[in-house]
Amino acid sequence: MAIDTEPGTSGAPEAPPGTPPQQIVMRLWRGDASGGRFEDYRVEPQEGEVVLDVVHRIQATQAPDLAVRWNCKAGKCGSCSAEVNGRPVLMCMTRMSTLPIDKPITISPMRGFPTMRDLVTDVSYNFEVAKLIPAFKPRPRDPDGLYRMAQIDIDRGQEFHKCIECFLCQNVCHVIRDHEDNKPKYAGPRFFVRLAELEMHPLDTLDRRDYIRREMGLGLCNITKCCTEVCPEDIHITDNAIIPLKERVVDAHYDPLAWIGRKLTRRPIPLRAAQAWEYTGAAHAQPAAAGGTGAAHAQPAAAGGTGAPEDDPGSAAPERGSAPPEPGSAPPEPGSAPPEPGSAPPEPGSAPPEPGSGA
Secondary structure, three states: OOOOOOOOOOOOOOOOOOOOOOOEEEEEEEEEOOEEEEEEEEEOOOOOOEHHHHHHHHHHHOOOOOOOOOOOOOOOOOOOEEEEOOEEEEHHHOEHHHOOOOOOEEEEOOOOOOEEEOOEEOOHHHHHHHOOOOOOOEOOOOOOOOOOOOHHHHHHHHHHHHOOOOOHHHHHOHHHHOOHHHHHHOOOHHHHHHHHHHHOOOOEOEOOHHHHHHOOOHHHOOOOOHHHHHOOOOOOHHHHHHHHHHHHHHHHHOOHHHHHHHHHHOOOOOOOHHHHHHHOOOOOEOOHHHOOOOOEOEOOHHHOOOOOEOOOOOOOOOEOOOOOOOOOOOOOOOOOOOOOOOOOOOOOOOOOOOOOOOO
16 A cells, blocks of 8 residues: 655655654765774664765764765865765755665765775875866957957856866776776766866867877767766866867867878867866876876986977967968977967067067
């Protein structure tokens, strides 16, 4: 016989007066990088709680040494990411009333990152990848000192600004979740969102398409949309960021008409991977947390190199719509910043610019 229940009771029938409240079994992961196990804690349900509330109650009454990362408890800091019953979620945004209480509720750390202790994971890999993203480089201001953009261009990237860097999309992406060796060559969904935001910005002048293809590993993504499903901010990561990036990369490298057009108009090729270090704010490097050295791709000075990051021939970074160099002009110094569009050419005999100056 079916039992009618009030909304928010998770299907549990109302207890007769005087009956002790039903206890919930919370199964929490306890351990560190060397290993651990699940431990059960019994708590009484309270109305209106989220998972993080229950974890805090356990921490206050039963397990004072329980490690859990949190900050705002409002779904805006992205700190309390974990896996509840196997699904990556924010604990502060997951209501207990939405979970079945007739069996243990399992809470474990994000599986895609190394466990530090209990529910806390080491997400520093993401911060290292963020250092490798070529930064925003706007065009010069209009003659009246203002920037002007079409509203449709602003709306296109507005969705990407909602990212709170909870890294749930990074955690659930099977490219690195199931294949740790892909981390040094794969940026992940969160940073494809960042790259899409930069590439679609109407004022940005850098062309990162070759860099995205070679260094960020865009081709490894097979658009299963698992990142979109777990995003707490409802960002359409696959449809609005990753797929448009793939289309732009194809246009830049595999479209024969675009290739012919660049040859005829002498338009600059996309930013090479070896040039990108000038625009990342740090030397181009493999993330140390992902198996890299964290050091720049450079020839040591003691070995006959300059000690500066290696560059491909023609190291001046191209800009969208920038004019080609004058015939017979001297090549730029390795590591020098590209001239600002519309700037006056250097005086004959003047000293070359300092490496890394401007940008």
